[in-house]
Amino acid sequence: MPSKSKSVFDVLVVGSGASGGWACKRLAETGLKVALLEAGRPQSDANFSEHKPAFELKYRNLAPDIVRKTRPIQSKFDVCSEYNYDWFVNDLEEPYTTPKDKPFDWMGRLRMTGGRTNVWGRVSLRFCDTDFKSASQDGYGEDWPLGYSDLAPYYDLVEKYVGVTGMAEGLEHLPDGQFQPPMPLTCQESFFRDRIKEKLGRTATLARSANLTRPLNGRGPCHYCGPCERGCVTHSYFNSAFTTVADAIATGNCTLISNAMVHRVLMDPNQSRARGVLYIDRQTHQPHEVIARVVILCAQAQESVRILFNSATSQYPNGLGNSSGVLGHYLTAHVRSGGGNGDFPALGGKPSRGGPVKPVGIYVARFRNLKGQQPHKKFIRGYGYEGGSNLDFNWDADGFGAAYKKAILEPRVSFELTGFGEVLPRWDNFVEIDPNVKDVYGIPVLKIHMSDGENERAMIQDMGDSAGEMLEAAGAKNIRTHAHPSAPRWALHEAGIARMGADPKKSVLNQFQQTHDIKNLYVMDASGFTSNPCQNPTLTIMALCVRSCDFLMQELKQGA
Numbered sequence: 064m065p066s067k068s069k070s071v072f073d074v075l076v077v078g079s080g081a082s083g084g085w086a087c088k089r090l091a092e093t094g095l096k097v098a099l100l101e102a103g104r105p106q107s108d109a110n111f112s113e114h115k116p117a118f119e120l121k122y123r124n125l126a127p128d129i130v131r132k133t134r135p136i137q138s139k140f141d142v143c144s145e146y147n148y149d150w151f152v153n154d155l156e157e158p159y160t161t162p163k164d165k166p167f168d169w170m171g172r173l174r175m176t177g178g179r180t181n182v183w184g185r186v187s188l189r190f191c192d193t194d195f196k197s198a199s200q201d202g203y204g205e206d207w208p209l210g211y212s213d214l215a216p217y218y219d220l221v222e223k224y225v226g227v228t229g230m231a232e233g234l235e236h237l238p239d240g241q242f243q244p245p246m247p248l249t250c251q252e253s254f255f256r257d258r259i260k261e262k263l264g265r266t267a268t269l270a271r272s273a274n275l276t277r278p279l280n281g282r283g284p285c286h287y288c289g290p291c292e293r294g295c296v297t298h299s300y301f302n303s304a305f306t307t308v309a310d311a312i313a314t315g316n317c318t319l320i321s322n323a324m325v326h327r328v329l330m331d332p333n334q335s336r337a338r339g340v341l342y343i344d345r346q347t348h349q350p351h352e353v354i355a356r357v358v359i360l361c362a363q364a365q366e367s368v369r370i371l372f373n374s375a376t377s378q379y380p381n382g383l384g385n386s387s388g389v390l391g392h393y394l395t396a397h398v399r400s401g402g403g404n405g406d407f408p409a410l411g412g413k414p415s416r417g418g419p420v421k422p423v424g425i426y427v428a429r430f431r432n433l434k435g436q437q438p439h440k441k442f443i444r445g446y447g448y449e450g451g452s453n454l455d456f457n458w459d460a461d462g463f464g465a466a467y468k469k470a471i472l473e474p475r476v477s478f479e480l481t482g483f484g485e486v487l488p489r490w491d492n493f494v495e496i497d498p499n500v501k502d503v504y505g506i507p508v509l510k511i512h513m514s515d516g517e518n519e520r521a522m523i524q525d526m527g528d529s530a531g532e533m534l535e536a537a538g539a540k541n542i543r544t545h546a547h548p549s550a551p552r553w554a555l556h557e558a559g560i561a562r563m564g565a566d567p568k569k570s571v572l573n574q575f576q577q578t579h580d581i582k583n584l585y586v587m588d589a590s591g592f593t594s595n596p597c598q599n600p601t602l603t604i605m606a607l608c609v610r611s612c613d614f615l616m617q618e619l620k621q622g623a
């Protein structure tokens with residue numbers, strides 16, 4: 064028999080990452096009693112190692128096999144290393160499955176307070192009406208049930224709190240925000256920016272990023288040490304563990320329950336209402352129930368949808384919120400396997416060991432299929448690029464002795480561009496429960512079906528070609544481009560498997576991320592995205608979450 068919590072909470076939030084942190088902060092600060100259930104351990108400054116040299120590690124960060132043993136999937140992305148691999152899910156204990164012909168690397172699965180925001184790349188970009196209303200423009204898929212003007216005040220609110228360094232550009236398709244002063248571009252980045260604007264009319268701007276350049280709410284400005292994915296003792300990048308979640312707990316209204324792996328939402332069979340959740344304690348493997356008036360899932364898109372499927376009852380045999388049959392379908396995640404690199408002159412720069420490291424590069428704004436443009440012949444929607452320059456020693460220099468010592472000091476500057484492209488929401492990219500496999504806690508796992516379509520393949524090719532075109536326009540030498548099919552598929556920006564929509568027959572959530580079927584059940588992570596525009600998703604996840612919390616508070620005031 065599961066044990067029951069003594070308290071009954073107003074709201075129960077599952078997951079403490081980008082979305083869950085905001086839900087807790089917004090609701091606890093208005094006086095609601097919130098329980099935050101997080102599968103991972105508590106996070107603290109004592110775990111941060113951004114200033115620790117590799118020689119202080121047991122294996123000097125030189126034994127990837129040690130990490131791979133328990134994190135064969137997580138360690139495929141280099142942010143999971145000997146420094147921090149115990150923040151990530153143990154892939155053997157918490158597996159998922161895929162069809163044999165559709166391998167998918169589900170990376171960035173964190174098990175710490177703060178979720179993915181512990182290690183994220185921090186690029187923070189707004190969506191625009193071309194994104195929210197893309198179906199009206201090109202006829203594919205569905206428009207979002209809200210527009211830019213609905214979200215703009217929430218983008219403002221979130222950016223001011225998070226602290227986003229950025230440059231205003233006045234572009235309609237990449238709206239400006241409430242920026243902290245910009246981190247400087249390198250000489251090569253400025254050079255690239257000027258040349259591609261002049262020759263191709265494209266905009267390369269500072270990658271708008273959740274790194275502080277001014278003090279904010281007790282957090283210090285960035286001191287350019289580099290590896291943000293290992294934590295930050297000055298709290299200079301945005302991680303919900305030391306921002307939103309800490310604020311929520313400081314109110315005295317938010318109770319963090321760590322190591323709580325939520326298995327299912329509990330339903331009141333007589334009222335079609337959620338009444339709490341059942342979770343498994345990850346340390347004791349014992350079940351517990353927590354009761355609340357409202358349940359909000361913020362466990363990251365696939366994890367939240369897994370909970371909805373695992374919560375099926377005789378009244379809801381296909382999973383909660385799934386009267387439309389759409390739950391689990393339209394999985395999207397950016398493709399990023401097209402791009403290029405080239406060499407630039409050093410322009411007076413000198414390489415150094417242990418010098419400052421700028422944690423932010425550039426972002427090239429989308430330039431395909433914008434409003435009023437001739438549509439591209441081979442694909443719809445668009446892509447942007449992340450990239451930047453890297454000044455290093457000439458490690459490949461030839462020779463020996465004094466000649467080698469001299470040659471190695473010759474600065475080398477490489478310039479990299481990686482495309483991030485929109486993936487169309489397609490019915491046949493989906494997740495479901497695998498009836499044959501359970502995780503170590505006895506919870507059925509997901510089976511993920513995901514592959515690229517024709518639109519993605521054509522877009523990736525164009526990402527490679529356009530990267531070459533821009534590098535050439537900027538005067539780079541030794542240009543190399545790439546445009547691989549993204550197989551195995553992998554992702555860090557998954558979205559769309561409990562989509563929002565105005566029509567309950569075609570969607571799971573309304574525009575406030577409330578399930579159409581169960582009025583006190585919300586899903587406030589990216590699973591609600593109706594489409595997944597090429598800009599990175601997290602700023603929009605957070606803005607939507609705050610907006611939905613404001614709606615929820617109104618509902619509660621009206622006694623819903």
Ligand SMILES: Cc1cc2nc3c(=O)[nH]c(=O)nc-3n(C[C@H](O)[C@H](O)[C@H](O)COP(=O)(O)OP(=O)(O)OC[C@H]3O[C@@H](n4cnc5c(N)ncnc54)[C@H](O)[C@@H]3O)c2cc1C
Pocket residue numbers: 077078079080081082083100101102103140142170171172173174175176177178179180182183184185186187188323324325326361362363364366367370555556588589599600601602604
């Ligand atoms: C390496 C990397 C780089 C990235 N770079 C960027 C970027 O530059 N810009 C950008 O916009 N986005 C980026 N992202 C994506 C970004 O981190 C996510 O979009 C964002 O964190 C998602 O927020 P979330 O609240 O949905 O989930 P998360 O932040 O992942 O939080 C989910 C939390 O829920 C918990 N949880 C899961 N299942 C359960 C359960 N059953 N019970 C209880 N708790 C559970 C998890 O432990 C986790 O703590 C990056 C991600 C990674 C991994």
Ligand code: SF4
Pocket residue numbers: 113274275284285286287288289290291292294295296297298299300420422
């Ligand atoms: S680069 Fe800046 S934000 Fe990143 S860990 Fe260092 S000080 Fe913190």
